[in-house]
Amino acid sequence: MPAKSRSRLTEADVTPKEVYLNRRQIIAGAGALALAGAGGGATAATLATVPSKYSGDLKPNTLHDITHYNNFYEFGTAKTDPARYADKLTTSPWSIEIGGLVDKPGSYALDDVTKGVTLESRIYRFRCVEAWSMVIPWDGFPLASLLNRVGVQPAAKYIAFETLMRPSEMPGQRSNLLPWPYREGLRIDEAMHPLTILATGIYGEPMPKPDGAPIRLVVPWKYGFKSIKSIVKITAVADQPPTTWNMMAPGEYGFYSNVNPQVDHPRWSQATERQIGGGLFAPRVPTLMFNGYGEEVAALYAGMDLRKNY
Numbered sequence: 001m002p003a004k005s006r007s008r009l010t011e012a013d014v015t016p017k018e019v020y021l022n023r024r025q026i027i028a029g030a031g032a033l034a035l036a037g038a039g040g041g042a043t044a045a046t047l048a049t050v051p052s053k054y055s056g057d058l059k060p061n062t063l064h065d066i067t068h069y070n071n072f073y074e075f076g077t078a079k080t081d082p083a084r085y086a087d088k089l090t091t092s093p094w095s096i097e098i099g100g101l102v103d104k105p106g107s108y109a110l111d112d113v114t115k116g117v118t119l120e121s122r123i124y125r126f127r128c129v130e131a132w133s134m135v136i137p138w139d140g141f142p143l144a145s146l147l148n149r150v151g152v153q154p155a156a157k158y159i160a161f162e163t164l165m166r167p168s169e170m171p172g173q174r175s176n177l178l179p180w181p182y183r184e185g186l187r188i189d190e191a192m193h194p195l196t197i198l199a200t201g202i203y204g205e206p207m208p209k210p211d212g213a214p215i216r217l218v219v220p221w222k223y224g225f226k227s228i229k230s231i232v233k234i235t236a237v238a239d240q241p242p243t244t245w246n247m248m249a250p251g252e253y254g255f256y257s258n259v260n261p262q263v264d265h266p267r268w269s270q271a272t273e274r275q276i277g278g279g280l281f282a283p284r285v286p287t288l289m290f291n292g293y294g295e296e297v298a299a300l301y302a303g304m305d306l307r308k309n310y
């Protein structure tokens, strides 16, 4: 986390593209770290995106914050490990196996998944279960549009996701830190919700590798671990699928994991959060129910006890 940051992010904290492209060229020139995802490098094409009504009035973190403070255990457990090691990941070619209870199962090349899709700029709050947060300007499209294209059958009640398994390029997978591959899941109505996106970029550039290139899930009202990175498999299923952190510690990480300031993690409070980029002495800020997206998503959980279904 940069020590010099101001306590409150302002518009000026949004790194202009010229600046970070330039920085990336310098970094790539030094042979140290390539930030771009598929087809990455300084020449990567800028993504054409349209603004979204779901972006609100949020001030995004800098690209540096977003790519240097990550959880991506496939590359190690330190927040800076993904920035150090993820450049080795081959993200092209990339395909996603879509199967289970769908009408058109198959292995889809990433280009086919994104062909004809309008990428939207979605500036979302991102709240990690560890009680830190950022604002990230994702470029993506609703997961629902892909699910509708492959035809999810009525018997499907959940969607399961898996990350790439490639220990040769993902050093964390050479240990048994987590039961690989990383897995996540959503209830079907959560998966079809317009806020749920598959993101292929940030700041109009291909998804940086530390953030889950070339394609990842983003579910902004849930703790960050639900937003699975580098997806290679999407399966429509009848029963609630096993999910990585829930398998590791079911008493600490529920299947739902909706951001909820009233339900503490057994080992720490979830009432407030530390904003990355705010500086060492910035006060913590209150955490919002459903991470501030309650108006859009609270109805999904009507009648459910959110203490039990944490």
Ligand code: MTE
Binding pocket: 069, 070, 071, 072, 073, 074, 126, 127, 128, 129, 163, 182, 210, 211, 212, 223, 224, 225, 226, 227, 228, 229, 230
């Ligand atoms: N996806 C995979 N495959 N592996 C991971 O370790 N970490 C999760 C989630 N998705 C993780 C993952 C956690 S704990 C968080 S908080 C977010 O990714 C972090 O996303 P970011 O690094 O882009 O901020």
